[in-house]
Amino acid sequence: MKKIVIAIDGYSACGKSTAAKAVADELGYIYIDSGAMYRAVTLYFIENYVNLTNPKAVDKALDDIQITFIRNPKTGAVETYLNGLNVEYDIRSMEVSLKVSEVSALTQVRKVMVEQQRRMGKKRGVVMDGRDIGTNVFPDAELKVFMTADFHVRAERRQKELLERDNLVNLDEIKANLRHRDKLDTTREENPLRKAEDAYEIDTTHLTIEEEIEEIINLATSKMIGEKVNEESN
């Protein structure tokens, strides 16, 4: 079957990355967490006191940043590396969450990230999740999914996840962060979060992760079969 690109966009804590990882594993595709890339850039900016209002400083920092994804041989999970260091844990901190939407609104940052993401998906056979994958990074993706979920459910999911990491964050703080990021991500000038016209919308409020995965696999299978039929008829 022809390899396709699966773009999964949507709001925070809708279940994008959990589903994307599982779908990629099942199809033998590469999984790319584009949000992890923006988070890694943000971590670097915080650690190096990069002034976001100074374009030269931003360019210099971007030149100095190398992001890679490496599969952990013990757990099988793909982890994010920043300049050779495993930052998978650090990029999920509240400190990074508080700053990431400002950093990812910068034109220079988006330009560099999008170039890298397109390179990673060049050979197809990739599942990528984020905010602008279906609208900007891969407007030609064969399957586009746009995920939504009830705001309170999203906040509770994120809190549970953070608690599992031993990170005690109260629900109000999480809600404030989600609200802040939703606003910046949907209103920024460049490639804001929005549903691509040809995306399938999935409301995950009442779905289990298994149901989400099944729905995406079914959609992907029909796209892959569709592609094959088209190819054969050419």
Ligand code: CDP
């Ligand atoms: O996991 P969570 O949904 O909390 O967020 P994420 O996917 O890790 O993305 C973190 C932030 O990166 C988002 O709130 C956006 O500001 C930014 N982002 C973006 O601008 N474009 C993307 N393709 C992915 C993430």
Ligand code: CDP
């Ligand atoms: O990538 P995104 O921020 O959209 O969400 P995620 O990181 O995949 O999911 C956030 C949390 O919600 C994870 O702990 C998932 O296990 C959980 N989740 C859930 O309980 N039920 C769903 N249908 C989807 C996600």
